[in-house]
Amino acid sequence: MELLIKNGSVYDPSNGIKGDKTDISIKDGKIVEKVSSNASVIDAGGRLVMPGGVDAHSHIAGAKVNMGRIMRPEDTRAGIKPRTKITRPCTGYTVPNVYAMGYRYAQMGYTTVFEAAQAIMKARHTHEELEEIPIIDKGALTLFGSNWPTMDFVREKNMDKLAAYVAWGLLASRGFGIKCVNPGGGEMWGFGKNVTGLDDVVPNFDVTPKDIIVSLMKVNEMLGLPHSVHLHCNNLGKPGNYKTTLASMELAKQVKPSKDRQVLHVTHVTFNCWGGTNWGDFESKADEIANYLNNSENITTDMGQLIFGSATTMTADGPVQYANAKLLHAKWANGDVELEDASGVVPIFYAKQVSIHAIMWAMGLELALLTKDPYKVLLTTDHPNGGPFVNYPEVIALLMSNKKRQEEIKTLHEAVHKRTKIPGIERELDFNDIAIMTRAGHAKVLGLLDTKGHLGVGADADIAIYDIKPDQIDPSVEHAKIKSAFQSAAYTIKGGEVVVKDGQITATPMGRTYWVDASVPDEHTEIMMKDIRMKFKNYYSINLANYMVQDEYLTHPKVVRAGVIPAEVS
Amino acid sequence: MTLKVTLITGRTINQGATIENKTSSDYMEATACCELNSKDVALLGKPGANVRVKTKHGEVVVKLKENNGNPDGLAFIPMGPWANAVVDPDTKGCGMPGFKGIPAEIEVTNDKILLMKELIARYK
Amino acid sequence: MQTVTLKPIKEIKISVEAENISPDKFAGKTEKDIQSLEAWMGNQKTTLGELFSVKAEGSGAAADTKIVMDGNFSRIKRIGEGMTAGLIIIKGNVDMHLGAKMSGGKISVTGNVDSWAGREMKGGELIIEGNAGYYLGAGYRGETCGMRGGKITVLGNALDFLGEHMCGGEIIVKGNAGILPGLSNNGGKIVIEGNTSRPGSEMSKGTIIINGLVDEMMPVFKAEGTEAVDGVTYRKYTGDVIVNGKGVLYLK
C-alpha cells in the first residue's frame, strides 16, 4: 500500500519543518523517501499537516475508568450515538465507552494514547479494554509507588532487586513505564491515612516518598526505560502543594538520564501548582513551576488543563478522592488494590463562577505560556480529571489566542484576576509549538520519538491533516476556526490507512499495544522473586501463577526492549 | 391449620451444589422445601410433611423442614423453581422482583410435590 | 389554534417510543406530516400514522397546539417528552415517561400512567386522574436532580420513589404513595393526602406534607412540635439529620 500526501503545509518540529510545503510518502504503514507512481494521492491543498497526535497521559482503560462508567449512567447517556455500518455505538462524555474512546481520538487526528495508571494486579482488565479501543496505538503505565516490594527494596537500598522488580512488574502488567502516584500515600490509605510530604515515614515500611521517588528514578535509568518516571506528586489537591511539587522536581537532580529525555515527568500540574494555605487564600503558583522548568534541563510536565463543565476525577491517589467526595458531597468509588496501590473515582462539575475552578483553569494555561520550551509542557487535560480529551481543540485555541483567553476571562469568577497571572500573559503559541505540545513532545517524553510524533523517514505513517491553511489564518483572531478544525480532522491516517475523512470514521483497524520488556541479570530476578513468592504465599489473595497478564490479552503487541545498562556505560 | 408467615428465598449450599443438575432428585430435595423454626413446624405438623405455600402470586407444594435459625413467622424456601412459583413478580421500578418479604400462608397437604418438569409444565 | 386527535388503530403489545407526540413536534404540521413522524416499536422503526388515526385541524405554534388522545395508550412511552408549551389531553392510560423533561404546557390524563411520569420535569403541569407508577417526578439513574419545576397532581395513588431527587416544583398525590417518597428531596414540595411509608429520607431541603398515615417513620427526623399550615395543625419534623437537612416534614 502506497500513499502520497501532496501540498501539505507541514509542521514536523523534531525534523525542523515549520509550515514548509513538503510531500510525505508512505509505504506499508511507514514514512519512506518516496513512493512509486502507483501510490494513491491525497492533495492536502496547502492545509495543515502534522504527525498523528500522541497523548502521554490519559485515562482510557482499566478498572477505574470502567468504575467511572458504571457509577455514571448520567454521563453515559450524554454522548449517545447509534452504530453505523462501520462503527459500534458510542456513549459517554467524560467516560466514553471503548469505541468512542478510539473514534473520538482519531477524529481529532490522534493516533497514539497512553493510559496513565494501572495496578499490576488489575492490568489484565486494562488490557481487556485496550484490546477493544479501535484505531489508536496505546500502552499503559504501571503503578509502582506504593507497592510493598518497591518499598521493601527501597528500604533495603537494593537497587538491583528494585530494578528486577520493575522489569518483572512491567512484564506482569505488560506495562510501558513507571507510574508513581502519591508515593507511600497509597499504602497509608490502606488504613485511611496519607503522607503529608516527601519526608514522612511510611509506617511499617520505614521509607519516605522521597526515597521511593529517587530510587524509582535510579532504577528507571538503570533499566534505560524509554519513558522516565512519571510522577503524580504527593499532597495533590491540597492548597500550598506547589512546594511539594518543586521539592519533588528538585529530586531529579540526583539522577542522570540514561538517554535523551527527562529523568522525571511531573504530571497534571493544574492539580499540584497550588498556592495558599486554604480554600480562602487559594492561588496559582503555576508561574513558580514554570520558572523552575525554565531553569532546569531534565524535567517535563503536562498541563492537566481544566475544562468547564462535567468531568470525572479518577486517580490512584485514594486519599485525595475521599477528600474530594467529602468536599463535593459527591458519589465516591474507592478501589484499593492489595499490596499495590489505591484508587478513587469522583464526578465533578467545574463552574466558571466558582473561584477555585476559575483559578485552576488559569493554572494549566499559565504553565504552558510561561514555560519557554514547549517540549517541557505537554498539552493534556488529564482526561477525564480536568475534563474530557475531546476538549483538546479548545485548549489549543486558548493557547494560540490571547483574544480568546481575554474573552473567556470576562466570564469567570473575579478570582482569576487576583489569584492568577493569566490576564496579563500575552504570549500566543504558534503551530510549531502546538505540534510539539500535542505530538513531538509527547513522543519525546515517552521515548518513542524514533517512530512517533514526527514525519521523517522511518516514522509510523500516523498523520493528521486539518482544514486550516496556516499561511492564511490568524489564529489569534480566528480562534473559533482553529478549534473546529482540530476537533474534526480532514484526514487522520493511521499506519498508512485513512481512518478519518472530513471528521468521519472511514476505517477501524486495530492499533498496537506498546509494552516494555526490560532485561536484568537472572540472579537479580532470582533474589527478587524469593520476596515475591513470599508475598504471594502470605499476602496476595491470588496465586502467583494467575497474576501475570497472559499473551492472549495483547493480540497486537509492540514490544520495546530495554534493560540494565552495564556499569561501564552508565 | 394455616400458618401466616413472611416468606424469604435464598441460596443454600445444597441448592448450589445441585444447581447444574436440575433434573436430579438431589436438586429437588435441596430446593423443594420450606424451612420454619420448630415452634412453627409444630403448629403445622412434623418435618417431612408436604405443605402448600400460598401467596398472592401463586401456590406450590414443598416439603416442611426445620431450621431453628428462623424467627417465629419467617419461612425460607431455597431459590429455584418451587420458590419462584410464589414470589412477587413486581420489579418495583428497578428490575428486581420480590424474592423476599412475601406474605404467605402455609398448610399441610396430601398433594405431592411436583417434579421440576411438571412444575414448569404448568406454565405452558 | 391547532387540534390534533390521535386514536389507536391496533392493539399494541410491544412498547412504542413516541417522543414525537408533543405540541412542539406537531405545531404547524399537516395531518400527513404528523402521520409520517417517526416512532419505534421495539427494534422496528414505524410512524405515528401506522399506529394511530391522526386528525389535524387548524394550525398554530406549539403554545396553540392541542393534542387529544382517545383510547388505550398503555404501551406508548415518552408522550410529551421535552414539551415546552401546548396541551395534551389523554383519555385513557399511558405508558412510561409521560411528560419527561417537559418545561411548559400541560398534560392531563384521565387514566393511569406508568413509571417515570414527569421525570426531570422543569416546568408546566401534569394532571393524572388515575394512578401513577414508580418514580413519579423523579430523575434518571445517577443524576442528582429529578423534577426541578412545574406541578404534578395525581388524583389516585402513586407507587414507590415519588419525587426522588426532586430539586423544585410540586407534587400532589390525593391517594396513597408507596415507600420512600421525597427521597433526597432537595427543594421540592410534596403533598400526600393518603398513606405512605419512610418519607423524606436524605432530604436536604423542601417540604413533605402527609395527611394520611405514615406506616414507618425514618429515624432521622427531629421533632419540632406542632405548626399550622393553611389552618391545619401538623406535627413538624426537620431533617434528614444525617445530611444536616433543612427539609420539613409535616405529619397529621
Place this chain on the structure above:
Amino acid sequence: MAVITDALCPFCGCVCDDLTIVTENNKITEVKHACKLGAAKIMGHHRIKAPMMRKDKHSEFKEVSYEEAINEAARILSNSKRPLLYGWASAVCEVHKKGILLAEELGAIIDNTATVCHAPSTLAVHEKGLPSATLGQIKNRADVIVFWGSNPVHAHPRHMGRYSVFAKGLFSEKGRKGRKVIVLDVRKTETANMADEFVQLEQGSDYLVVSALRAILSGHADVVPESVGGVSKDALLKLVDTLKTGKFVGIFFGMGLTQSKSRYKNIDNAISLVTELNAFTKCVITPMRGHYNVTGFGNVCAWETGFATAVDFSRGAPYYNPGETAANDVLIRKETDAAMIIAGDAGAHFPADSVRHLARIPIIQIDPYWNATTEVANVVIPVAICGVEVEGTAYRMDGVSLRMRKMIEPTHPPDTEILEKITERVKVLRGE
C-alpha cells in the same frame, strides 16, 4: 494422569484460584481444595448431548445438527421485534463480547443474571459510588468484618477462609482471633453462628436500621427511637462504636439487602454509611457476587456500552433503565417476543409470571445442562463448560480479573463459536 495446579473455580464470585485438578483420559477424577459447590460443578453432571429442536413447547425434542439449530436460532431472533438475550454469568468475558455484538445486530435487550441478584447494587452505585477494595486488602488489614444479609457459609463457602474471617495477612497475623465478626440478618444463619455479634433485624427493615446507624454516627442519636427494625437502640449504639473503633472495617452484603423491601436503596444507604465511617476509620464495602463471572458481564457491558447491564439496543444506541429494560420488566409486561437464554437459567430463577411468558414465546437455550429453561425452550444448543473446558476471563467479586483455565478438552463447541455463527446467519437473513 495429568495434574493442573492453580486452577480457578468456575462457581461463585470468590473465583478461588488454588485448586488442583487431576484428570485421566480427558475426565476429571479429582478436585482438591475446592468447596462443595465448586467441586460439584467441576466434577460434572449429566450433559445435554446434542442440539435439539421441537415443533412446539408440548412436543418432544428431536436431536438436530448444530447447523440446523443455529439457523433456526438466527431465524427466530431476526424475526423478533423485542428480543431478549439473557444469562451470561456462567460464561467467560469472551462470550459476553460476542453476545453484546449480537444484541447490537438484533436491536435486542441484553441482560444478565445480576438482574435477580446484584443489579440493585449497581443501581446504588449510580447514586453513591462504591468505596471498595480487593479481597486481599481485607485479608491483610480488616479487624472488623460485617456480613449483612449474606450467608457465605452456604453461598461462598471459602470466602471466610481465604479472604475474610480466618485469613491471615501482614497486619492481621492473628487471623480469626484478631477480628470481630458481625452478622446482620433476619434469621440466625450458620454464618451468624460463627459471628461474635449477631444483630437480628425484622425482615424488610434494613433501610431503617442503616439510617439509624448513620444518624448515630453523625451525632444525632437523640432522634433515634428506642428500637428500630427490631434492633434496640443500645445494640445500634454498640454497633456504631464497634464500627468506628475498628482499624479497617470490611462490609460484605448479599441478597438480604438487594431483594428486600426498598431494594437498591438499602445498598445506597449502606454505601453512605461506609463513606461516612471513613471519617473515623477505614471502611470498605463489597457485594457478595453469586456466579463466578457475573461481575465480568457488568464490566464488559460497561466498557462496550457504557452501561453495566439491562441494555436495550432497539434503537441502535444503548439505552438503560432497569425497571423498564431489565429482563423481568419486559417479560412481565409480555413485551418480549423471543428470547435467547445463555449461561443462566431464567426458567428456574425468574418468578412464575416471567416463566409463563417465556413458555409462550420462542426460546433458544445455549447451555451445557438440561435445566428449567430447557423445559420451555424450542431450540437447545449444548456447549462446552466455560472455566472447565474453555479458558477465558472472569472477574472476581472485587473486580480482579483472572484467566480461567481449561481443565479438559471440550466435547461440545464453545459459546463463542455458536454466537459467532448465529450472528453471521442473522446478518445473512437481514441481507447485510
